[in-house]
Amino acid sequence: xxxxxxxxxxxxxxxxxxxxxxxxxxxxxxxxxxxxxxxxxxxxxxxxxxxxxxxxxxxxxxxxxxxxxxxxxxxxxxxxxxxxxxxxxxxxxxxxxxxxxxxxxxxxxxxxxxxxxxxxxxxxxxxxxxxxxxxxxxxxxxxxxxxxxxxxxxxxxxxxxxxxxxxxxxxxxxxxxxxxxxxxxxxxxxxxxxxxxxxxxxxxxxxxxxxxxxxxxxxxxxxxxxxxxxxxxxxxxxxxxxxxxxxxxxxxxxxxxxxxxxxxxxxxxxxxxxxxxxxxxxxxxxxxxxxxxxxxxxxxxxxxxxxxxxxxxxxxxxxxxxxxxxxxxxxxxxxxxxxxxxxxxxxxxxxxxxxxxxxxxxxxxxxxxxxxxxxxxxxxxxxxxxxxxxxxxxxxxxxxxxxxxxxxxxxxxxxxxxxxxxxxxxxxxxxxxxxxxxxxxxxxxxxxxxxxxxxxxxxxxxxxxxxxxxxxxxxxxxxxxxxxxxxxxxxxxxxxxxxxxxxxxxxxxxxxxxxxxxxxxxxxxxxxxxxxxxxxxxxxxxxxxxxxxxxxxxxxxxxxxxxxxxxxxxxxxxxxxxxxxxxxxxxxx
Amino acid sequence: xxxxxxxxxxxxxxxxxxxxxxxxxxxxxxxxxxxxxxxxxxxxxxxxxxxxxxxxxxxxxxxxxxxxxxxxxxxxxxxxxxxxxxxxxxxxxxxxxxxxxxxxxxxxxxxxxxxxxxxxxxxxxxxxxxxxxxxxxxxxxxxxxxxxxxxxxxxxxxxxxx
Numbered sequence: 001x002x003x004x005x006x007x008x009x010x011x012x013x014x015x016x017x018x019x020x021x022x023x024x025x026x027x028x029x030x031x032x033x034x035x036x037x038x039x040x041x042x043x044x045x046x047x048x049x050x051x052x053x054x055x056x057x058x059x060x061x062x063x064x065x066x067x068x069x070x071x072x073x074x075x076x077x078x079x080x081x082x083x084x085x086x087x088x089x090x091x092x093x094x095x096x097x098x099x100x101x102x103x104x105x106x107x108x109x110x111x112x113x114x115x116x117x118x119x120x121x122x123x124x125x126x127x128x129x130x131x132x133x134x135x136x137x138x139x140x141x142x143x144x145x146x147x148x149x150x151x152x153x154x155x156x157x158x159x160x161x162x163x164x165x166x167x168x169x170x171x172x173x174x175x176x177x178x179x180x181x182x183x184x185x186x187x188x189x190x191x192x193x194x195x196x197x198x199x200x201x202x203x204x205x206x207x208x209x210x211x212x213x214x215x216x217x218x219x220x221x222x223x224x225x226x227x228x229x230x231x232x233x234x235x236x237x238x239x240x241x242x243x244x245x246x247x248x249x250x251x252x253x254x255x256x257x258x259x260x261x262x263x264x265x266x267x268x269x270x271x272x273x274x275x276x277x278x279x280x281x282x283x284x285x286x287x288x289x290x291x292x293x294x295x296x297x298x299x300x301x302x303x304x305x306x307x308x309x310x311x312x313x314x315x316x317x318x319x320x321x322x323x324x325x326x327x328x329x330x331x332x333x334x335x336x337x338x339x340x341x342x343x344x345x346x347x348x349x350x351x352x353x354x355x356x357x358x359x360x361x362x363x364x365x366x367x368x369x370x371x372x373x374x375x376x377x378x379x380x381x382x383x384x385x386x387x388x389x390x391x392x393x394x395x396x397x398x399x400x401x402x403x404x405x406x407x408x409x410x411x412x413x414x415x416x417x418x419x420x421x422x423x424x425x426x427x428x429x430x431x432x433x434x435x436x437x438x439x440x441x442x443x444x445x446x447x448x449x450x451x452x453x454x455x456x457x458x459x460x461x462x463x464x465x466x467x468x469x470x471x472x473x474x475x476x477x478x479x480x481x482x483x484x485x486x487x488x489x490x491x492x493x494x495x496x497x498x499x500x501x502x503x504x505x506x507x508x509x510x511x512x513x514x515x516x517x518x519x520x521x522x523x524x525x526x527x528x529x530x531x532x533x534x535x536x537x538x539x540x541x542x543x544x545x546x547x548x549x550x551x552x553x554x555x556x557x558x559x560x561x562x563x564x565x566x567x568x569x570x571x572x573x574x575x576x577x578x579x580x581x582x583x584x585x586x587x588x589x
Numbered sequence: 590x591x592x593x594x595x596x597x598x599x600x601x602x603x604x605x606x607x608x609x610x611x612x613x614x615x616x617x618x619x620x621x622x623x624x625x626x627x628x629x630x631x632x633x634x635x636x637x638x639x640x641x642x643x644x645x646x647x648x649x650x651x652x653x654x655x656x657x658x659x660x661x662x663x664x665x666x667x668x669x670x671x672x673x674x675x676x677x678x679x680x681x682x683x684x685x686x687x688x689x690x691x692x693x694x695x696x697x698x699x700x701x702x703x704x705x706x707x708x709x710x711x712x713x714x715x716x717x718x719x720x721x722x723x724x725x726x727x728x729x730x731x732x733x734x735x736x737x738x739x740x741x742x743x744x745x746x747x748x749x750x751x
Contacts, residue, residue: 156646166644172653182649183631586631586645588592 007074020044021064021075022051026524031517032077033086033115035093035203036152037065039527043157043201048150049089050115054082061085083119090121096130097204098147099123106205109513112150131175138186140210140364141194141357142509146178149206155179155198162502163307163476167192179206182586191310191585193476195303195500196357196381196509209357209510212378213388216351219377220262224349227337228263229329230254232270233355233420233505234382236537240512241386242396246522247533249541252401257389258353259402268404269352270416272329273428275559276300277415277550279576280322280425281432282567284495288466293317295471295486295493298425300324302362303500303509305580307476312483313582318496321577323375325419326352326359327368330375331575332409336563340408345373352379355420355508358500367578381510411555414542421535422474422504423450423457426497430461430470431549437464445548451539453503453531456481458493470495475502506534592632600625601633605640615643615651619658628659656708664699664706666744670722673712680734681720685709687737704745 002017008028015024023040025032035048044066052061056074061082064075076082094116101107115121136144151170156179160166167181167190181190199207220226239250258266284296299305299320308319323331330352334345352359356379362368363376380388389396404410415431418424427447434442449459450470455478458471471493473479479498485491501507507530514530516522523529542548550556564572593601604621608614618637622629629652631645638645652658670676670685685696688707692700696709715721718730729740 160644166646169644169646169650170654171646171650180646182634182645586635 004069004071004073006069006072009075009077015069017069019069021053021055021062021067021069021073024069025053025064025075025077030077032064033118034065035111035115035150036154038152038154038157038201042161043152043154045153048093048152050086050093050119052082052085052089053077054079086115087119087121088125090116090119091125093150094121094123095126095128097150098133098145104148104205105208105211106148106202109515109518110205111203111515111517114517129175131178134178134180134184136186136188137210138188139192139194140212140360142187142192142196142199143208143210144180144187145206145208146180147206148204149179150204151177151179152203153179154201154203155207158197158201161477162197163193163195164480165191165193165307165311165476168198185586185589189587189589191583193303193306193310193500194358194361194509197501199357199509200507200511200513209381209384210360211384211387212360212380213384215378216349216380216388219349219351225343225347226263226349226351227265227267227333228258228351228353229267229269229272229326229333230258230353231326231355231420231505232268232273232417232424232538233508233511233534234353234385235541236420236506236534237355237511238382238386239396240514240519241383242389244397246514246519246526246530247537249537250396251541252403253396253399254385255404256399256402257385257394257396260394260399261388261392263351265405265409267329267333267409268412268416269326269329270412270419271409271553271555272325272332273416273419273425274413274550274553274556275328275332275576276322276325276419276425277428277432278556278560278567279328279572280320281429281436281550283320283322284429285433285436286568288494295491295496296320297496297498298322298429299578299580300419300425301498301500301505302356302358304476304479304498305362306358307479307500308483309580309583310585311480312487315483315486316580316582318486319580321573321579323368323576323578324359324362325416326354326379327362327375327578328576329409330363330368330377332559334373334375335575336559337409339563349377350375352376353382353385354379355382355505355511356501357381357509359510365578382508383510383512386512408555408558411547411553412545413550413553414545414548415550416553417541417545418538420505420538422453422499422502423472423497424504424538425499426450426470426472426495428550429495429497432551433468434463435549435551437466441549450497451535453535455502468494470497472497474499474504476500503531503535506538507531593636597626597633598636601636602640605637614641615648619648619651623658627663628661630660661699662703665704666724667706667708668722668724669708669710669713670696671710671713671715671720673710673716673719675712675716676720679719679731681722681732683734684720684722684732684737687734688741691737691741705741 003014004017013028032051034051046063046066051064053064054076133147156168235251239248297318330350338345360379363379368375415428450472456473461468608617634648699706722729
């Protein structure tokens with residue numbers, strides 16, 4: 001790529017042609033404040049006007065997020081005119097913003113507050129009317145509060161780039177403009193899959209998960225027997241909340257923290273991930289043998305399940321009937337565990353720590369309520385767990401490494417760990433399917449073809465004379481490609497893994513925010529690499545495990561021997577499997 | 590979508606197919622539907638989204654951005670009073686207020702019997718005959734407050750809503 005010579009603050013630099021001033025300045029070591037620009041132009045509406053700089057010869061100030069550099073350009077960030085303009089832009093945003101910062105869940109990660117600080121913007125500089133407010137807290141997953149929205153458009157762009165669905169859009173005009181699902185409906189009355197990708201990119205508190213910390217507090221106060229389980233992706237990111245480098249696995253410290261938070265049992269959802277593989281692999285081989293509906297598609301991701309129910313209601317028989325791992329674990333805790341320990345299941349409170357906002361709604365699905373009891377009682381995101389840890393005065397970084405409780409539901413294999421990244425469920429299933437079909441373990445263990453961050457991956461496997469063609473997709477935009485093939489009867493696959501969020505759970509809507517301005521010790525390109533880094537944390541834990549195939553989990557074997565019988569048995573179906581229902585996208589209110 | 594009649598599905602499908610080769614067909618589709626039906630409710634937007642792949646929220650955004658489009662049915666007679674600068678200084682605010690008073694609706698609303706919709710328009714380019722208003726495209730020049738009653742009566746006598 002051609003280079004151009006530019007000057008910033010009087011210093012000469014050579015940068016790539018075609019870059020925006022904002023990106024070029026970043027490479028030269030300057031951080032121009034900005035709110036709407038995000039991730040290499042994923043969002044670049046130039047709407048916030050916070051990145052204004054002076055360019056010699058240009059008419060007026062320019063928005064550096066969209067203005068490309070050219071030969072000989074002289075850029076001045078710190079001129080009194082540009083500094084004052086940036087401050088005024090932020091002051092204008094503050095004038096139409098709900099300023100209850102100390103109660104805001106985004107506090108500490110708020111980009112508006114950050115730019116207000118660095119531009120020196122004053123609250124109350126401009127006063128006047130405020131745009132009418134909508135607060136949507138109908139779903140168990142996401143709260144949308146327009147009083148904190150700065151109309152940057154990042155959420156609108158992310159919903160389209162990740163899923164193609166574009167649930168959020170700009171509505172109305174001028175001062176009345178809001179960002180909302182069509183008709184300013186609730187997420188719950190629109191075909192929103194509740195994945196939380198919009199929450200991850202929102203610069204302010206306009207989009208946040210709905211906190212369930214209070215429910216955990218209440219259960220504790222009521223003297224419930226508290227059992228906690230953690231999804232694999234949580235350990236790959238939780239450390240970020242405490243200043244640790246992205247990609248640092250913190251399994252041991254996370255367990256130590258949960259124990260100090262007063263949970264009676266600290267288990268790993270990976271146990272149930274192994275259980276899921278036993279059920280799912282059996283279901284798949286059954287479908288192959290009995291000419292059942294193929295391809296079979298995984299059902300671990302509630303975001304994906306929501307999408308399927310809204311957009312492919314006619315294809316739901318392709319979904320595996322397996323519950324997602326944390327629901328399985330909840331069901332087993334309230335049956336087998338309760339029985340073994342002699343505890344009344346009604347007195348057990350199961351908390352899932354998940355990288356996901358959709359899991360909150362999943363836990364409340366009608367299908368998961370039996371005798372007035374849910375499999376899982378509360379779902380906290382990775383971010384909420386970090387808040388709980390901070391609130392409790394625990395110095396996370398200094399914690400010792402501890403082990404999960406090892407009794408009856410404690411063991412897990414490497415196959416369970418990699419569930420947290422795209423391709424992981426597929427790889428885990430293939431390890432076990434290989435064993436089922438050949439009677440021996442796959443030598444390499446790894447199935448490289450299904451690893452990596454591409455939106456759609458595929459692999460062709462020949463196992464003991466049986467040809468299995470598989471595909472892996474993450475992000476609904478990619479799922480749509482595979483689903484349309486199925487609808488047209490042209491799908492060449494036997495088995496498909498689909499995850500709601502791009503990259504899988506490690507990039508879930510409940511994971512720590514990746515905002516470069518708050519991560520001074522990370523590389524400049526951290527937005528391009530954080531998913532791989534988190535995935536690597538899981539693959540490395542897989543490699544450290546003595547057992548790496550789900551069928552070798554001795555406690556899962558014991559669970560079948562003592563309680564469930566065999567995979568896909570009647571009892572297993574009752575506890576571990578579920579049903580799906582087509583849903584109307586815009587139900588009449 | 591489930592709520593659209595078979596004939597509506599057919600007709601709107603036909604409108605959408607007119608612009609199949611357009612790069613940005615949305616405005617044309619919406620204009621045709623607005624003209625044909627007088628409004629563009631959410632079910633219709635969902636149908637357009639299914640056919641074109643444009644997100645419903647984006648379509649909704651366009652419909653609510655332009656005042657030409659309407660989410661609710663308009664009346665049989667759409668009274669558009671120009672509030673552009675020239676008409677305004679010639680007293681069109683008083684004219685629209687009089688309509689509002691006689692019809693018991695605010696600008697942007699439709700009478701309960703479905704006969705009249707009252708719209709406030711920006712400059713319609715008829716400054717030479719200010720204050721001006723249009724009813725279903727017919728232009729009324731130099732309207733005074735005293736004329737309003739007569740105009741309303743004239744259209745009332747023309748008959749009720751379909």
